[in-house]
Amino acid sequence: MGDILGLVLKRLGFGLITLLIISIIIFFMVELLPGDIAEAVLGQGATPENLAALREEMGLNKPAFVRYFEWLGGAVVGDFGNSVVSGERVSTLITERFINTLFLAAYAAVIAVPFAITLGVIVALLRNTLFDRVANVLTLTSISSPEFFLGYILILYLSVKTGMFPAISSLRADMSFADLLHRTFLPALTLVLVVTAHMMRMTRAAIINLLASPYIEMARLKGTPPWKVIVKHALPNAWAPIINVIALNLAYLITGVVLVEVVFVYPGIGQALVDAVSKRDFPIVQACCLIFAATFILLNLAADVGAILTNPRLRHPK
Amino acid sequence: MVHDKSVLLEIKDLRIEGYTGEVWVPIIKGVDLTLHRGEVMGLIGESGAGKSTIGAAAMGYARDGTRIVEGSKIEFDGMELTTATEGERRALRGSRIAYVAQSAAASFNPAHKIIDQHTEAPLHYRIQKRMEAQEDAMDLYERLRLPNPKEIGFRYPHQVSGGQLQRAMTAMAMSCRPDLIIFDEPTTALDVTTQIEVLAAIRDIVDQFNTAAIYITHDLAVVAQMADTIKVLLKGEEVEQQPTEEMLDNPQEDYTKSLWAVRSFERPQKSRPEGETPLISVQDVDASYTGGDKVLDGVSFDIHKGMTVAVVGESGSGKSTTARVITGLLPPSNGQVLFQGEPLPPRYQDRTKDQLRQAQMIYQMADTALNPKVRISEIIGRPAQFYSGLSGTELKHRVDELLDLIELDPSKFYNRYPPELSGGQKQRIGIARALAAEPSFIICDEVTSALDQLVAEGILKLLDRLQNELDLAYMFITHDLATVRSIADEVVVMQHGKVVEQGPKDKMFTPPHHPYTDLLLSSVPEMDPNWLTTLLEERGVDNVGEAADV
Numbered sequence: 033m034g035d036i037l038g039l040v041l042k043r044l045g046f047g048l049i050t051l052l053i054i055s056i057i058i059f060f061m062v063e064l065l066p067g068d069i070a071e072a073v074l075g076q077g078a079t080p081e082n083l084a085a086l087r088e089e090m091g092l093n094k095p096a097f098v099r100y101f102e103w104l105g106g107a108v109v110g111d112f113g114n115s116v117v118s119g120e121r122v123s124t125l126i127t128e129r130f131i132n133t134l135f136l137a138a139y140a141a142v143i144a145v146p147f148a149i150t151l152g153v154i155v156a157l158l159r160n161t162l163f164d165r166v167a168n169v170l171t172l173t174s175i176s177s178p179e180f181f182l183g184y185i186l187i188l189y190l191s192v193k194t195g196m197f198p199a200i201s202s203l204r205a206d207m208s209f210a211d212l213l214h215r216t217f218l219p220a221l222t223l224v225l226v227v228t229a230h231m232m233r234m235t236r237a238a239i240i241n242l243l244a245s246p247y248i249e250m251a252r253l254k255g256t257p258p259w260k261v262i263v264k265h266a267l268p269n270a271w272a273p274i275i276n277v278i279a280l281n282l283a284y285l286i287t288g289v290v291l292v293e294v295v296f297v298y299p300g301i302g303q304a305l306v307d308a309v310s311k312r313d314f315p316i317v318q319a320c321c322l323i324f325a326a327t328f329i330l331l332n333l334a335a336d337v338g339a340i341l342t343n344p345r346l347r348h349p350k
Numbered sequence: 351m352v353h354d355k356s357v358l359l360e361i362k363d364l365r366i367e368g369y370t371g372e373v374w375v376p377i378i379k380g381v382d383l384t385l386h387r388g389e390v391m392g393l394i395g396e397s398g399a400g401k402s403t404i405g406a407a408a409m410g411y412a413r414d415g416t417r418i419v420e421g422s423k424i425e426f427d428g429m430e431l432t433t434a435t436e437g438e439r440r441a442l443r444g445s446r447i448a449y450v451a452q453s454a455a456a457s458f459n460p461a462h463k464i465i466d467q468h469t470e471a472p473l474h475y476r477i478q479k480r481m482e483a484q485e486d487a488m489d490l491y492e493r494l495r496l497p498n499p500k501e502i503g504f505r506y507p508h509q510v511s512g513g514q515l516q517r518a519m520t521a522m523a524m525s526c527r528p529d530l531i532i533f534d535e536p537t538t539a540l541d542v543t544t545q546i547e548v549l550a551a552i553r554d555i556v557d558q559f560n561t562a563a564i565y566i567t568h569d570l571a572v573v574a575q576m577a578d579t580i581k582v583l584l585k586g587e588e589v590e591q592q593p594t595e596e597m598l599d600n601p602q603e604d605y606t607k608s609l610w611a612v613r614s615f616e617r618p619q620k621s622r623p624e625g626e627t628p629l630i631s632v633q634d635v636d637a638s639y640t641g642g643d644k645v646l647d648g649v650s651f652d653i654h655k656g657m658t659v660a661v662v663g664e665s666g667s668g669k670s671t672t673a674r675v676i677t678g679l680l681p682p683s684n685g686q687v688l689f690q691g692e693p694l695p696p697r698y699q700d701r702t703k704d705q706l707r708q709a710q711m712i713y714q715m716a717d718t719a720l721n722p723k724v725r726i727s728e729i730i731g732r733p734a735q736f737y738s739g740l741s742g743t744e745l746k747h748r749v750d751e752l753l754d755l756i757e758l759d760p761s762k763f764y765n766r767y768p769p770e771l772s773g774g775q776k777q778r779i780g781i782a783r784a785l786a787a788e789p790s791f792i793i794c795d796e797v798t799s800a801l802d803q804l805v806a807e808g809i810l811k812l813l814d815r816l817q818n819e820l821d822l823a824y825m826f827i828t829h830d831l832a833t834v835r836s837i838a839d840e841v842v843v844m845q846h847g848k849v850v851e852q853g854p855k856d857k858m859f860t861p862p863h864h865p866y867t868d869l870l871l872s873s874v875p876e877m878d879p880n881w882l883t884t885l886l887e888e889r890g891v892d893n894v895g896e897a898a899d900v
Contacts, residue, residue, distance in 0.1 A: 244414070246456040253409060254471045254522075255444035268461035344461055344506045 036340055043336050047329040054325040059100045062314050068092055072312040073116050112319035122315045126304055133300035137285035140223035148228045152235025157262050171229035183222045183295035201298040219296040227281040234277040238270035271342035279335030287324040358529055358562050359385040359426050365419035366403055377403055378586045388560040392577030396802035399583040401566040405532040409447045410439035444471035448523035452535040454515035458507035465503030468522045477526055490521040494551040513544030517551050533565045541664040541829055542873040549575055550886055571875035574598055575882040582606050594879055615807050615836045617814050619855050620657055627691045628652035629823050630791055635685035637675050645671045647847045658824040660838035668847040669827045673793045677709055707737045710784035714796035716776035720768040727764045733786040752782040774805035791823045798833055810837050831874045843867050
């Protein structure tokens with residue numbers, strides 16, 4: 033087990049280095065944009081004098097790398113500076129948004145991951161049958177349709193025509209958990225439809241890939257029923273690729289939900305990012321980008337660890 | 351004890367077809383087989399003879415892409431398998447008919463402990479409770495002389511050696527005390543020393559439980575030890591069937607006779623010219639893979655121009671690593687390799703084109719060593735182009751010449767792709783590719799071990815002819831001592847990364863030997879059906895395992 037801990041720490045170290053490089057890119061890409069924060073704040077009413085004064089006040093006259101380290105130092109302890117537009121602290125502005133996004137992602141993941149894997153196992157078992165083809169066509173259709181289109185279709189049928197779920201996912205602090213689940217069901221369902229196909233197809237492919245293995249034939253020749261051959265003998269050896277695809281899709285649930293949040297007017301971090309970009313609110317843009325990057329890195333790390341833990345050769349060294 | 355000798359399995363007019371992607375072609379063309387309780391029948395033949403397919407069919411099982419043709423009869427203990435439902439057939443597998451596969455390492459599921467795989471069938475069929483089944487497994491492990499029988503089952507397959515896994519698989523086949531076991535080349539992937547333990551274990555256990563068995567192999571000497579009767583197959587048809595002793599002493603058919611004769615090829619031994627600088631000289635080489643233990647420890651030997659040095663030893667003894675050091679794929683941590691007295695740079699990247707040209711390799715698996723998407727002309731042409739700078743018609747002539755050298759008709763093979771070729775033909779292409787560089791030295795890494803004996807003999811004869819015509823030196827890596835006997839001039843015996851003995855072949859095959867050489871030599875199966883019994887008596891049965899662990 034010591035080896036595994038070492039391996040995890042090593043990956044974590046690489047993850048941190050990657051994050052550092054990304055932070056440099058994020059900071060200096062914003063630096064490269066024409067104009068600076070002072071111009072953005074003052075907008076049309078800027079005069080050379082008050083621009084100079086504001087730059088002095090915000091410390092914009094310091095060299096870029098000094099400001100980078102100040103920004104990085106703040107980011108490490110969760111201080112991303114103040115919003116240019118409202119003047120409020122960035123951390124307070126986006127924390128709640130980020131939690132909302134995490135909630136929606138978790139909601140979708142809790143449904144989508146077990147559903148996709150179960151479906152993947154079933155289509156692997158019933159491979160090349162009508163059920164397999166239908167499942168493939170349906171999931172491919174849902175992944176190929178734009179999210180906003182899926183979202184509007186769901187709104188049309190589940191909200192406008194039947195009124196089962198609200199079309200707008202506005203949240204209030206005093207809502208009960210059940211109410212919350214009900215209100216956010218449509219965006220969650222949209223996300224489920226988007227991510228299921230990828231995970232299901234990888235599960236199917238990873239299992240079928242193993243069916244030609246001698247140990248699968250051995251299991252069959254021991255009289256093991258077909259479903260057990262798949263679940264007990266193929267699936268445990270198929271986890272590594274499946275876990276990687278799950279991690280990718282979870283990352284997508286957090287970082288790729290902008291359109292879905294806009295369609296359902298859901299107060300998540302994607303919306304915050306879009307607003308900030310249109311208002312040139314750079315501190316928020318930088319904070320969001322860094323959070324997204326950290327999410328990707330963490331989830332990939334989790335996938336690596338998961339792949340290691342499901343590999344008996346690594347779990348039980350000679 | 352009187353054993354029941356009634357008929358257990360009766361196969362009549364078995365026909366099986368395989369799907370080629372376009373049409374169904376016959377694989378088995380009407381084979382009959384009768385097996386009595388407690389009888390062991392050996393099925394032998396070259397690859398493609400249909401041995402394994404018949405073995406699977408005896409379980410009512412058709413592999414993916416094959417089907418049993420209507421009209422075939424497979425009657426197992428009064429039950430007709432071809433008309434039974436899939437459920438009925440499945441209920442026999444593992445419980446009344448069990449299967450032991452060629453590679454235990456690949457046939458145990460890497461994700462589960464050995465004992466959990468062992469107890470799967472008894473638990474599935476509700477023959478035993480988990481505790482009982484585990485105790486029974488330990489009992490079988492003990493009967494099969496596995497070390498630590500109480501503990502070994504709780505390991506994962508990768509934590510156990512190949513020979514032990516093969517015995518664990520035999521134990522697994524025994525878990526429900528079946529009436530019939532299909533052994534599908536159970537020792538082909540093992541070293542000779544390990545093979546003995548497994549053969550002895552299988553014979554014992556089959557005897558103890560009066561289990562009938564179909565023993566599939568291409569190794570005649572092995573089948574001679576195991577079977578009561580032998581059936582010879584060729585291209586899906588029976589050639590002949592006889593009791594073992596008669597089959598060995600007096601084969602009737604020409605094909606059987608040719609199989610028997612294979613082991614007779616032996617070319618005259620050459621001896622080292624006096625005072626000549628060796629072509630290749632491996633000097634005191636140590637090597638290890640990144641961060642690992644020493645894989646080679648002080649290895650030294652010479653190879654002279656035009657001579658064949660066979661490097662023998664069990665898997666893991668460092669034979670292939672030595673080849674990697676000579677070719678510069680693995681720089682040694684100590685020592686050096688000389689070519690005609692000049693030291694070679696340790697890394698192939700630092701060697702000159704001429705140095706690279708001089709040493710070529712031929713690989714064990716011609717299947718994976720040739721790019722399936724590249725035409726033969728290009729596979730052979732590229733090294734000719736790279737090393738000799740040939741192009742256009744010159745290159746074409748050179749490729750034709752090389753194809754002639756390996757006895758393949760250029761007009762037929764020039765434009766073909768590797769997958770269209772047979773195993774022996776592919777290996778010939780591998781040889782031509784090595785020759786294209788015009789080397790003076792070729793490393794042959796187990797080049798015949800994946801081939802049938804008749805085909806392998808053809809390859810050995812070809813290599814011998816090429817050696818005489820082109821004055822080549824060979825380093826012949828092999829674990830097959832029959833190959834050594836037929837082609838080597840000198841022999842280097844390796845064990846645990848060290849050279850334990852080396853010298854001219856005739857000296858190596860006459861006593862006294864180093865104890866390890868002795869163990870290797872005495873472990874090679876012989877055609878005498880009593881060979882195993884005699885050998886086990888000599889060694890003392892209980893010492894089989896220990897002897898092999900030396």
